[in-house]
Amino acid sequence: MKSIEKTIRLEHGNLRAIVPDRKTIDANDYTTDDFKPSGNNLLDEWRVRRLSEYLTYKFPLWKRSGLKSIDLPKVGSYKALESIDEEGLNLLDSLDFEGTDRKFVLMADVFSSSGKYIVVKEDTTLVVDEFSQYDNMLIDVRGGTLNLARFIERPFFIGNLRILVRQDAALNLYNLYIGKEPEEGMQGVSNFLSSSVFIQALDRSKIKVKDFYFGGKINVGYFGMKLNGEDIQADVRPYYLANKDNVVDILYFMRFYKQKSYGNVDSKGVLADRSKVVFRGIMDILSGAKEVEAHQSNHATLISDAAKVEAVPSLMVDENDVVASHAASSSPVDENMVFYLMTRGISEKEAQNAIVKGIFEMLKEELDAYNLKGVVEDALNRVVG
Amino acid sequence: MELNELLYELKKKEEFELKVDVKPEMKLPAGLNKELIYEISAAKNEPAWMTEHRIKSFEIFEKWHEPNWGVERNELDLSKIVPYVKPNAKKTNNWEEVPEEIKVAFDKLGIPEAERKYLAGVGAQFDSEMIYKNIKEELKKLGIIFIDIETAVKEYPDLVKQYFMKLVPPTDNKYAALHGALWSGGTFLYVPKGVKVPLPLQSYFLFGNPGGGQFEHTVIIADEGSEVTYIEGCTAPKYDVVNLHVGTVEVYVNKGAKLKYLTMQNWSKNMFNLEIKRAIAEEDAVMTWVSGSFGSYKTMVYPATILKGDNSVSDNISISFAGPGQHIDTGSKVIHIGKNTRSTVDARSISIGGGWSFYRGLLKIGERAENSKASVSCTGLMIDNKSKSDTVPIIEVLNANSDVGHEAKIGRIKDEQIFYLMSRGLSELEAKGLIVKGFIQPVVQELPFEYAIELNRLVDMEIESSIG
Numbered sequence: 001m002k003s004i005e006k007t008i009r010l011e012h013g014n015l016r017a018i019v020p021d022r023k024t025i026d027a028n029d030y031t032t033d034d035f036k037p038s039g040n041n042l043l044d045e046w047r048v049r050r051l052s053e054y055l056t057y058k059f060p061l062w063k064r065s066g067l068k069s070i071d072l073p074k075v076g077s078y079k080a081l082e083s084i085d086e087e088g089l090n091l092l093d094s095l096d097f098e099g100t101d102r103k104f105v106l107m108a109d110v111f112s113s114s115g116k117y118i119v120v121k122e123d124t125t126l127v128v129d130e131f132s133q134y135d136n137m138l139i140d141v142r143g144g145t146l147n148l149a150r151f152i153e154r155p156f157f158i159g160n161l162r163i164l165v166r167q168d169a170a171l172n173l174y175n176l177y178i179g180k181e182p183e184e185g186m187q188g189v190s191n192f193l194s195s196s197v198f199i200q201a202l203d204r205s206k207i208k209v210k211d212f213y214f215g216g217k218i219n220v221g222y223f224g225m226k227l228n229g230e231d232i233q234a235d236v237r238p239y240y241l242a243n244k245d246n247v248v249d250i251l252y253f254m255r256f257y258k259q260k261s262y263g264n265v266d267s268k269g270v271l272a273d274r275s276k277v278v279f280r281g282i283m284d285i286l287s288g289a290k291e292v293e294a295h296q297s298n299h300a301t302l303i304s305d306a307a308k309v310e311a312v313p314s315l316m317v318d319e320n321d322v323v324a325s326h327a328a329s330s331s332p333v334d335e336n337m338v339f340y341l342m343t344r345g346i347s348e349k350e351a352q353n354a355i356v357k358g359i360f361e362m363l364k365e366e367l368d369a370y371n372l373k374g375v376v377e378d379a380l381n382r383v384v385g
Numbered sequence: 386m387e388l389n390e391l392l393y394e395l396k397k398k399e400e401f402e403l404k405v406d407v408k409p410e411m412k413l414p415a416g417l418n419k420e421l422i423y424e425i426s427a428a429k430n431e432p433a434w435m436t437e438h439r440i441k442s443f444e445i446f447e448k449w450h451e452p453n454w455g456v457e458r459n460e461l462d463l464s465k466i467v468p469y470v471k472p473n474a475k476k477t478n479n480w481e482e483v484p485e486e487i488k489v490a491f492d493k494l495g496i497p498e499a500e501r502k503y504l505a506g507v508g509a510q511f512d513s514e515m516i517y518k519n520i521k522e523e524l525k526k527l528g529i530i531f532i533d534i535e536t537a538v539k540e541y542p543d544l545v546k547q548y549f550m551k552l553v554p555p556t557d558n559k560y561a562a563l564h565g566a567l568w569s570g571g572t573f574l575y576v577p578k579g580v581k582v583p584l585p586l587q588s589y590f591l592f593g594n595p596g597g598g599q600f601e602h603t604v605i606i607a608d609e610g611s612e613v614t615y616i617e618g619c620t621a622p623k624y625d626v627v628n629l630h631v632g633t634v635e636v637y638v639n640k641g642a643k644l645k646y647l648t649m650q651n652w653s654k655n656m657f658n659l660e661i662k663r664a665i666a667e668e669d670a671v672m673t674w675v676s677g678s679f680g681s682y683k684t685m686v687y688p689a690t691i692l693k694g695d696n697s698v699s700d701n702i703s704i705s706f707a708g709p710g711q712h713i714d715t716g717s718k719v720i721h722i723g724k725n726t727r728s729t730v731d732a733r734s735i736s737i738g739g740g741w742s743f744y745r746g747l748l749k750i751g752e753r754a755e756n757s758k759a760s761v762s763c764t765g766l767m768i769d770n771k772s773k774s775d776t777v778p779i780i781e782v783l784n785a786n787s788d789v790g791h792e793a794k795i796g797r798i799k800d801e802q803i804f805y806l807m808s809r810g811l812s813e814l815e816a817k818g819l820i821v822k823g824f825i826q827p828v829v830q831e832l833p834f835e836y837a838i839e840l841n842r843l844v845d846m847e848i849e850s851s852i853g
Contacts, residue, residue, distance in 0.1 A: 012741040013741075017743065018452075302782070302785035305785045309782045311780045311791070312778065313791070315775060316775045319767075320768070320796070322795070324794065326793045327791060329790045330788075331788045
């Protein structure tokens with residue numbers, strides 16, 4: 001039975017709540033003429049089905065992140081999952097989800113010109129840094145530990161990453177989403193990034209994730225986890241850094257299906273100039289998922305009067321034998337910490353910058369192993385010098 | 386129906402089956418149209434400006450779409466709601482003059498006794514009209530106006546025009562427009578400058594007709610430096626058809642004034658309770674909402690405070706109880722506009738016997754609300770694993786000089802807590818009841834003593850019938 005993992009589930013027994021309508025915008029869109037065959041008939045049949053669904057949707061209107069129009073680049077030739085077999089296609093179908101928006105998930109499925117299908121059976125380390133405007137990646141972690149770092153630096157990007165982490169397997173995932181200024185040949189195309197990641201985890205799997213968002217006029221991320229097994233450990237740490245008029249709009253979602261799993265989403269970031277972050281978190285614990293522990297938090301540090309933060313940290317709980325919590329805060333840089341550093345002889349500005357940099361220190365150190373530490377350092381230098 | 390749900394229903398029936406058998410003086414047919422609205426206005430002998438307000442509101446209602454969020458309302462057919470039921474009782478300030486059959490119902494709720502013992506004034510509404518309103522003589526002499534709103538329309542038209550549906554205009558949403566067209570009954574309370582009312586004032590709303598809608602309107606103005614506590618209670622017997630309550634409350638807390646608004650809602654389980662409550666606080670003013678939501682089939686209510694003045698303060702304390710078949714969607718809204726404003730939200734919910742409690746909140750710190758502080762705390766207690774508890778708070782911070790914190794927890798009563806209390810000689814049921822009472826303590830301690838006892842008794846009953 002193929003089904004889409006819906007992000008919002010507003011029902012309980014015979015009771016229902018109203019799910020707000022999806023608001024849309026009119027924009028020039030691709031047509032069936034933009035479909036480029038992959039040469040893999042099975043895959044193309046699947047892509048045509050996705051295209052049929054794609055054409056039924058208009059583009060979404062996002063009030064909070066300010067997506068009111070979209071200008072698309074030309075479609076290149078298809079290059080992503082052309083080597084996929086029937087088993088891989090079944091896996092693709094089993095990992096269907098809504099993402100940042102259903103339209104964008106289908107877009108990356110149909111028009112991707114970069115991407116890979118990877119099966120991991122033993123400890124593997126991968127750094128992927130070549131991404132086109134549309135990317136589609138599928139990973140089946142059958143055993144061992146996959147260490148994967150993705151460095152996406154683009155002015156326009158719409159991508160999907162689907163991962164199945166099977167029993168006893170492990171995943172360490174780093175995603176760096178860096179919005180770039182529009183380059184030659186891309187003028188007139190929206191400065192927009194939409195990245196959707198969906199992970200299904202099975203019994204006793206261990207998952208650690210660190211995401212980093214910087215730049216791009218609108219930089220949107222969806223990270224969904226279906227914890228479909230027992231004793232799963234999932235620790236997700238989103239970081240964001242925004243300046244100028246950048247908007248970072250991120251949604252982290254975990255749904256617990258079975259018992260005794262642990263899930264944590266701990267998000268933090270810094271906002272400068274007129275930037276804005278929208279953080280949405282959903283921890284959804286289904287009935288029967290006993291002894292689950294789920295935590296979620298977002299801490300935003302604002303270093304400019306004109307910066308803005310919006311947080312919607314949600315808990316949805318259908319099982320009482322759980323520990324579920326969330327927390328959110330927003331504040332300027334801690335005065336006491338600044339004062340302490342100033343008593344050690346550094347200026348107020350230097351003290352503030354040191355505190356801001358400290359927020360990203362652990363991320364930087366871990367990225368050093370993938371030679372990607374400089375990405376975060378560059379971003380910090382551009383914001384706080 | 387499972388045994389505990391059956392027990393629950395029987396208990397509720399036994400406790401709240403009010404023998405209300407009152408023939409109304411006038412009952413309009415179900416449906417919504419302009420002719421009915423003219424009839425309501427004529428029955429109240431209203432001035433033309435109010436009739437015009439109703440008609441304009443109705444025209445807005447006809448254009449508005451249903452709010453695309455909140456509880457599902459498919460079972461609510463507005464064309465089947467009886468918009469106006471006038472009780473066969475004249476308005477009075479003498480309890481002896483209240484018709485015997487209505488008096489019996491209010492007696493059961495302890496209203497006259499409460500007035501004698503610990504209230505400064507009482508209003509009682511039956512169906513669509515306030516039938517009793519009284520305030521202690523010495524408070525009247527201080528210039529406090531505590532009357533039903535129809536009387537205010539006639540005796541204080543300028544005050545009513547200044548405040549009525551200005552904070553919640555008919556254009557706010559479809560149900561505000563419906564309310565603007567059909568409003569009937571409710572309270573008008575004005576507390577003059579510097580007057581501190583020593584005891585709470587209360588209005589009690591009782592519903593006695595199947596398929597009816599109650600649309601009472603409350604306007605409270607606490608003038609500069611005044612202080613007052615107002616209590617609102619709601620009850621109805623259960624009918625087989627859907628009843629609708631669309632009350633609206635507008636509270637104006639002027640400079641330096643303090644106002645506390647308490648609601649104890651125990652509508653029957655066939656009631657759609659869709660309320661709008663909004664307050665505006667001027668400089669140095671303090672607004673406190675205290676809400677207990679126990680009854681109704683489905684509820685949507687989110688008491689809101691607009692902190693307009695510098696240094697103004699809002700506290701919002703609530704407990705909602707979602708039992709079998711209930712969908713209780715409650716929350717709070719706080720909008721910080723003035724500088725140095727402060728707000729706290731302490732929202733607690735109990736889900737039991739398959740009920741669904743949903744916290745939905747908005748906290749907004751505006752660009753000019755510098756140096757503001759706000760904290761929101763949501764706690765959900767799930768007594769069993771058939772129930773559901775959700776929290777969806779929205780936090781928007783538009784300036785960098787404010788501190789905002791939010792935390793939420795959902796969980797159950799821990800086995801070791803029950804074990805500890807049972808080792809002290811309590812039964813399991815008593816232990817659970819005691820823990821739940823501790824959980825709702827922040828609301829209980831805001832209530833007058835007699836109400837606190839009543840609330841504890843209500844909780845005992847709900848717990849016993851749901852898990853006993």
